[in-house]
Amino acid sequence: xxxxxxxxxxxxxxxxxxxxxxxxxxxxxxxxxxxxxxxxxxxxxxxxxxxxxxxxxxxxxxxxxxxxxxxxxxxxxxxxxxxxxxxxxxxxxxxxxxxxxxxxxxxxxxxxxxxxxxxxxxxxxxxxxxxxxxxxxxxxxxxxxxxxxxxxxxxxxxxxxxxxxxxxxxxxxxxxxxxxxxxxxxxxxxxxxxxxxxxxxxxxxxxxxxxxxxxxxxxxxxxxxxxxxxxxxxxxxxxxxxxxxxxxxxxxxxxxxxxxxxxxxxxxxx
Amino acid sequence: xxxxxxxxxxxxxxxxxxxxxxxxxxxxxxxxxxxxxxxxxxxxxxxxxxxxxxxxxxxxxxxxxxxxxxxxxxxxxxxxxxxxxxxxxxxxxxxxxxxxxxxxxxxxxxxxxxxxxxxxxxxxxxxxxxxxxxxxxxxxxxxxxxxxxxxxxxxxxxxxxxxxxxxxxxxxxxxxxxxxxxxxxxxxxxxxxxxxxxxxxxxxxxxxxxxxxxxxxxxxxxxxxxxxxxxxxxxxxxxxxxxxxxxxxxxxxxxxxxxxxxxxxxxxxxxxxxxxxxxxxxxxxxxxxxxxxxxxxxxxxxxxxxxxxxxxxxxxxxxxxxxxxxxxxxxxxxxxxxxxxxxxxxxxxxxxxxxxxxxx
Amino acid sequence: xxxxxxxxxxxxxxxxxxxxxxxxxxxxxxxxxxxxxxxxxxxxxxxxxxxxxxxxxxxxxxxxxxxxxxxxxxxxxxxxxxxxxxxxxxxxxxxxxxxxxxxxxxxxxxxxxxxxxxxxxxxxxxxxxxxxxxxxxxxxxxxxxxxxxxxxxxxxxxxxxxxxxxxxxxxxxxxxxxxxxxxxxxxxxxxxxxxxxxxxxxxxxxxxxxxxxxxxxxxxxxxxxxxxxxxxxxxxxxxxxxxxxxxxxxxxxxxxxxxxxxxxxxxxxxxxxxxxxxxxxxxxxxxxxxxxxxxxxxxx
Numbered sequence: 001x002x003x004x005x006x007x008x009x010x011x012x013x014x015x016x017x018x019x020x021x022x023x024x025x026x027x028x029x030x031x032x033x034x035x036x037x038x039x040x041x042x043x044x045x046x047x048x049x050x051x052x053x054x055x056x057x058x059x060x061x062x063x064x065x066x067x068x069x070x071x072x073x074x075x076x077x078x079x080x081x082x083x084x085x086x087x088x089x090x091x092x093x094x095x096x097x098x099x100x101x102x103x104x105x106x107x108x109x110x111x112x113x114x115x116x117x118x119x120x121x122x123x124x125x126x127x128x129x130x131x132x133x134x135x136x137x138x139x140x141x142x143x144x145x146x147x148x149x150x151x152x153x154x155x156x157x158x159x160x161x162x163x164x165x166x167x168x169x170x171x172x173x174x175x176x177x178x179x180x181x182x183x184x185x186x187x188x189x190x191x192x193x194x195x196x197x198x199x200x201x202x203x204x205x206x207x208x209x210x211x212x213x214x215x216x217x218x219x220x221x222x223x224x225x226x227x228x229x230x231x232x233x234x235x236x237x238x239x240x241x242x243x244x245x246x247x248x249x250x251x252x253x254x255x256x257x258x259x260x261x262x263x264x265x266x267x268x269x270x
Numbered sequence: 271x272x273x274x275x276x277x278x279x280x281x282x283x284x285x286x287x288x289x290x291x292x293x294x295x296x297x298x299x300x301x302x303x304x305x306x307x308x309x310x311x312x313x314x315x316x317x318x319x320x321x322x323x324x325x326x327x328x329x330x331x332x333x334x335x336x337x338x339x340x341x342x343x344x345x346x347x348x349x350x351x352x353x354x355x356x357x358x359x360x361x362x363x364x365x366x367x368x369x370x371x372x373x374x375x376x377x378x379x380x381x382x383x384x385x386x387x388x389x390x391x392x393x394x395x396x397x398x399x400x401x402x403x404x405x406x407x408x409x410x411x412x413x414x415x416x417x418x419x420x421x422x423x424x425x426x427x428x429x430x431x432x433x434x435x436x437x438x439x440x441x442x443x444x445x446x447x448x449x450x451x452x453x454x455x456x457x458x459x460x461x462x463x464x465x466x467x468x469x470x471x472x473x474x475x476x477x478x479x480x481x482x483x484x485x486x487x488x489x490x491x492x493x494x495x496x497x498x499x500x501x502x503x504x505x506x507x508x509x510x511x512x513x514x515x516x517x518x519x520x521x522x523x524x525x526x527x528x529x530x531x532x533x534x535x536x537x538x539x540x541x542x543x544x545x546x547x548x549x550x551x552x553x554x555x556x557x558x559x560x561x562x563x564x565x566x567x568x569x570x571x572x573x574x575x576x577x578x579x580x581x582x583x584x585x586x587x588x589x590x591x592x593x594x595x596x597x598x599x600x601x602x603x604x605x606x607x608x609x610x611x612x613x614x615x616x617x618x619x620x621x622x623x624x625x626x627x628x629x630x
Numbered sequence: 631x632x633x634x635x636x637x638x639x640x641x642x643x644x645x646x647x648x649x650x651x652x653x654x655x656x657x658x659x660x661x662x663x664x665x666x667x668x669x670x671x672x673x674x675x676x677x678x679x680x681x682x683x684x685x686x687x688x689x690x691x692x693x694x695x696x697x698x699x700x701x702x703x704x705x706x707x708x709x710x711x712x713x714x715x716x717x718x719x720x721x722x723x724x725x726x727x728x729x730x731x732x733x734x735x736x737x738x739x740x741x742x743x744x745x746x747x748x749x750x751x752x753x754x755x756x757x758x759x760x761x762x763x764x765x766x767x768x769x770x771x772x773x774x775x776x777x778x779x780x781x782x783x784x785x786x787x788x789x790x791x792x793x794x795x796x797x798x799x800x801x802x803x804x805x806x807x808x809x810x811x812x813x814x815x816x817x818x819x820x821x822x823x824x825x826x827x828x829x830x831x832x833x834x835x836x837x838x839x840x841x842x843x844x845x846x847x848x849x850x851x852x853x854x855x856x857x858x859x860x861x862x863x864x865x866x867x868x869x870x871x872x873x874x875x876x877x878x879x880x881x882x883x884x885x886x887x888x889x890x891x892x893x894x895x896x897x898x899x900x901x902x903x904x905x906x907x908x909x910x911x912x913x914x915x916x917x918x919x920x921x922x923x924x925x926x927x928x929x930x
Contacts, residue, residue: 008832008838010837010838012837012838012839012842013838015732016732016735016736017732017736019728019729019732020732020733020735020736021736022729023729023730023732023733023809024733024748024751026729026806026809027751027752027755027806027809027810028751029766029770029776030763030766030767030769030770030806031758031763031766033766033769033770033775033776034762034765034766034769036776037769044505044774045768045769045772045774045775046774046775046779047774047775047776047778047779047780048779064329064346064347064348065345065346065347087660087661087664088661090657090658090660090661091657091658091661093657094653094654094655094657094658095654095658097653097654098651098653098654100650100651100654106658109665110661110665113669115860115863116867116908117863117866117867117869117884117904117907117908117911118867118869118884119867119869119884119887119888119904120673120676120867120887120904120905120907120908122888123676123887123888123891123900123901123904124672124673124675124676125668125672126891127672127675127676127679127897127901128668128671128672128675130360131675136361136364143668146664146668147665147668147669150661150664150665200757201756201757204757207759208758208759208760208761210760210761210869210870211869211870211884211888214892215888215891215892218357218361219316219345219347219361219364219366220314220316220345222347225759225760225761228761229761229870229873229874230348232501232761232765232768232874233499233501233874234321234322234348234499234500234501235501236501236504236505238769240765241765241769243762244759244762244765244766247758247759247762248754248758248762251754251757251758252750252754254757255750255753255754255757256750259746259750259753265746265749265750265753352893353892353893356892356893356894356895359895360895450878451878452893495795495877496877496878496879497795497877498795498876498877498878502794502795505772505773509773509774509790511773511790511792619686619894619896622893622894626707626878627706627707629878629879630707630711630878630879630881630886
């Protein structure tokens, strides 16, 4: 990694630094201010906060169908991320290790779901599911989410595979290991950052999704973002602020842990 | 080779354990759909309630009672009439059990075969329902007359408006808002505009859609704001930023009780707007018995009294007389007008497109 | 030359399609099957649906027709919303770029620990729920929210600024959403530039601005391209953000399509609108790539 020593102090560098720090404050401000609001006992959003209270955190339990929707979101996100990561390992291996005609096109195709408007994916899928008669089921929601997140593990695994040194695997093969053994014991552990970060992003993107879910759900089948969104659309109180703060804390812990343990960020930046 | 593996061996064991955990969690997760669908069999009622504080009354007061008395589980969703109609059409085979929307949608739904007639004989409290709340010959169990009028911020607007035309007054530039076309009172705005444009009474003016849209478009000169939800409307109204907002009394009454500086206009020349909101049963809905019980409990005098008290509205029960407090807010009854929703809902797609051309 | 001599096929050295690509084929086929059935087919269905009529169009027929596309392209409202979506997207891309590039430059220059912290912040932003982040902007931009309270406290304004439920709020939220996905590609691109280049430029008498303009920026164009294209595509198709922070007068094209589908139940029209959006975005991105390649000779 190439980094420079301290740059000379001139107006250009100064401007760059100032803008960068302001931009970072811009990035953090909403989250921090939301946290402040979440502890404010007042019913309306107002600054400066008047009194400290935890009550909005307890009120999260009053959000309609919050328990059921969170359970559904968790199960969908987990299974989708798991299945997609598995499919992605195979696909990434194929792309990284083999040279076949149309490889570039194939890669572009496999990564294309990210660039599609989410509303388009939602509309296309619900019409399709209605056609084949499985609309509004947990499985159709799962499939919708899988299409949404499949590109993320593929991307991270491709990056991991191209960075990986194949000689270790070749060495184990030459020592008599079967292709599968070599893959399982040598390649897979080296892919851990790519696997974990791919799984994590697939999970988080699926968990958070609204546009695709909103087309594919109805009745008892609902997701957490949909219920939170409905609550925000109908109520003035800062319960969503408490929810947001909780959400960001949990996500931060997960990512910090994954970085500490599996170095997902450091590896994916190289 | 061994040294490299040594560093990896601890995490490697964890990986296998994680895989096992993952698989079992996956199996559990895969059983989730069964968890959600099997609950349907054992006494569950899916009710789509209306919005905001109106729905909140049912959620806070009736639902706990219902669940306790019947032991069934309530599945509550909230929506607006327009979206509920769409829901009815797409979920014809497996609809919700009860939907709470106003007469704005009942006629169209009934004429399209999407609603079934409610069996009054199964609902003892039906006999206490006022005639006007029995909408479309038993196809809707009216609960509350949701009145829509111009709300004003008492700090920014000293006198109550006496006419809808007040919104068009150039002096009110930047001080007015109108509902979105997705809301029923948004459609009523078009009708009101038609009244103002043609000078005809409501009964005739409501068919002059083009004139209404053209007149409504003139509000753009007054920097009219279109609110997209109840929280936004109330925020604008309460803060005084937009002191004149057409809104439903039922949604605002609890806030007036809390002392918010807002008040409804009790007399408007062209008429305040009444809208009967009730429970409607989709054809093919499964849990008819529980649905009947829900309607019956909603018609119970004690609950109807709460409608009158909390939402400050005319309710269905004949024995619940509007209190003085409510009458003060509702104003003269003969000033409340009702529209021909059979016509308006049939033409709603066209009205929506025309409204979007102007405002979106 | 002699057609009667049979060719010898040696099974050990023969290279068939299967032996060459068999592995890749087996590895790819589950995913390809999945995508074929649940990605390609639904989109093909969407496209064919956009060529149909429903009772809402007055006439019903079973044949394919361009009616929905003619309706889309001739509607003044759709044109207005498209133009608005486009200008908001371009504005978002420009502002995001102006904020993200300095962050990437900063990350290159500072020490390892602050850099990891900034990276963590960026990744956490990326992983945070969109609804959570948009709600954060409701908190900041509301009439009694943080920004107004601050500006009034320092006496800059007397009346609160009207920011919520408008294009301003949407663009701010879109920029906030896009910064992480713009910073990362640019940062990756900058990492690949050898330090010796900048050092050489500085030692030859160029100042920081010239070095940036002539060396750093052109070499980083692939990263800039990646980031700007992603931001542009995400902004053009934005749905949740305008839904939460906008009003009917600031609606974006995805909302219009969704409304046709969820409320009006006009599937063909909604499909036509969304296909038009996708094709338009694709054309604009291709055009943008061509300009970068021809005019700036970038390697994108």
